[in-house]
Amino acid sequence: MEKEKLDINIAKFQGDLLKWYGENKRDLPWRRERDPYRIWVSEIMLQQTKVDTVIPYFERFMSLFPTLDALADAEEETVLKAWEGLGYYSRARNLHQAVKEVKESYNSKVPHTEEIHKLKGVGPYTAGAILSIAYGIPAPAVDGNVMRVLSRIFLMKDDISKVSTRKKFEALVEEIISQEQPSDFNQALMELGALICTPRSPSCLLCPVQAHCEAREEGIQEQLPVKIKKTAVKEKNMKAVVLMDKAGKVLIEQRPDTGLLAKLWQFPNIEGASKDISDITNYMEAEAGLKVNIVPEVKQHVKHVFSHLIWKIDVYIGTVDEIVNENTLKGSSMQFVEKEDVDWYPFPVSHQKIMDGILKGDIENWIYN
DNA sequence: CATACGTGGAC
DNA sequence: TGTCCAAGTAT
Numbered sequence: 002m003e004k005e006k007l008d009i010n011i012a013k014f015q016g017d018l019l020k021w022y023g024e025n026k027r028d029l030p031w032r033r034e035r036d037p038y039r040i041w042v043s044e045i046m047l048q049q050t051k052v053d054t055v056i057p058y059f060e061r062f063m064s065l066f067p068t069l070d071a072l073a074d075a076e077e078e079t080v081l082k083a084w085e086g087l088g089y090y091s092r093a094r095n096l097h098q099a100v101k102e103v104k105e106s107y108n109s110k111v112p113h114t115e116e117i118h119k120l121k122g123v124g125p126y127t128a129g130a131i132l133s134i135a136y137g138i139p140a141p142a143v144d145g146n147v148m149r150v151l152s153r154i155f156l157m158k159d160d161i162s163k164v165s166t167r168k169k170f171e172a173l174v175e176e177i178i179s180q181e182q183p184s185d186f187n188q189a190l191m192e193l194g195a196l197i198c199t200p201r202s203p204s205c206l207l208c209p210v211q212a213h214c215e216a217r218e219e220g221i222q223e224q225l226p227v228k229i230k231k232t233a234v235k236e237k238n239m240k241a242v243v244l245m246d247k248a249g250k251v252l253i254e255q256r257p258d259t260g261l262l263a264k265l266w267q268f269p270n271i272e273g274a275s276k277d278i279s280d281i282t283n284y285m286e287a288e289a290g291l292k293v294n295i296v297p298e299v300k301q302h303v304k305h306v307f308s309h310l311i312w313k314i315d316v317y318i319g320t321v322d323e324i325v326n327e328n329t330l331k332g333s334s335m336q337f338v339e340k341e342d343v344d345w346y347p348f349p350v351s352h353q354k355i356m357d358g359i360l361k362g363d364i365e366n367w368i369y370n
Numbered sequence: 371c372a373t374a375c376g377t378g379g380a381c
Numbered sequence: 382t383g384t385c386c387a388a389g390t391a392t
Contacts, residue, residue, distance in 0.1 A: 047388040088376025
């Protein structure tokens with residue numbers, strides 16, 4: 002897009018936007034300094050996640066891993082535990098891997114060249130955000146806020162769920178970004194989207210760039226941006242079991258290293274709808290070499306909604322009567338831990354519900370009486 | 371290009 | 382209760 006074809010006065014638009022940002026920006030933890038590492042962590046946490054949710058996680062994460070090297074040297078399980086409850090856990094694993102890469106290959110300095118795009122978990126938005134915010138480089142950082150704001154100002158009706166549309170907005174930002182204050186410009190666009198130019202009921206009367214907005218002029222700001230709806234989520238019937246051995250230890254299992262909730266821990270968890278618990282018994286013997294005795298009664302029902310599916314979990318309790326095959330157990334993803342130590346492992350929220358519902362209840366009494 | 375990938379809050 | 386959303390990325 003060429004500047005001559007833009008219908009707005011770029012210099013005045015920049016000035017109006019930057020002035021508003023200077024006077025109205027929120028005081029956020031990651032805005033108090035310009036450490037590329039801290040900016041990076043904040044951007045990963047903020048992906049698809051609200052600012053209010055991120056703040057306490059960011060503070061704790063920075064206490065645990067104050068520097069890039071500290072994070073690089075940490076155990077992955079510790080990192081996942083710090084991420085517990087934030088969701089999209091591949092963000093944590095990719096960040097950890099990328100930070101290790103930066104320590105090893107870039108002398109612990111976050112790259113400020115095209116190399117940054119090679120880092121795991123750093124896509125087009127995050128790369129632009131780090132380059133502009135941490136290094137003052139005029140690179141576009143186009144997220145959902147930016148697309149919403151610009152689709153309204155420039156009356157663009159492209160479907161923002163498409164990659165091609167994001168690229169179109171990046172080209173547009175290349176034209177209108179402030180060369181002097183790229184960090185403030187990008188953040189101002191996002192801040193405007195978060196505080197004024199909101200998805201529903203935007204506060205146009207308070208908008209610093211209202212005079213530049215074509216959608217407002219047409220009165221169709223609430224119809225933008227155009228975004229195709231997602232398909233309905235699917236339900237899965239699951240069974241989980243809280244098993245205790247004679248010493249009072251609890252059995253937990255680690256999920257596979259790819260896919261949903263990768264590498265997180267949970268109570269033994271299988272797919273299945275029937276009230277017949279023989280499938281759990283068979284699973285425990287086949288996977289862990291354990292002979293178990295399940296109480297044939299659903300102790301708790303957990304409904305957990307993910308972004309793309311729903312788990313409806315019937316939760317059972319039971320005892321481990323015998324270790325049939327020690328080697329199978331050792332080679333499995335399962336292990337016995339003290340009841341009090343379950344908290345040390347990163348659990349997804351779905352199974353935290355089981356922890357709260359059963360493990361912290363009078364489980365010994367339920368099982369043995 | 372479409373889909374998988376979490377969670378909690380707003381309306 | 383249902384729907385949509387929030388500073389996206391990997392495959």
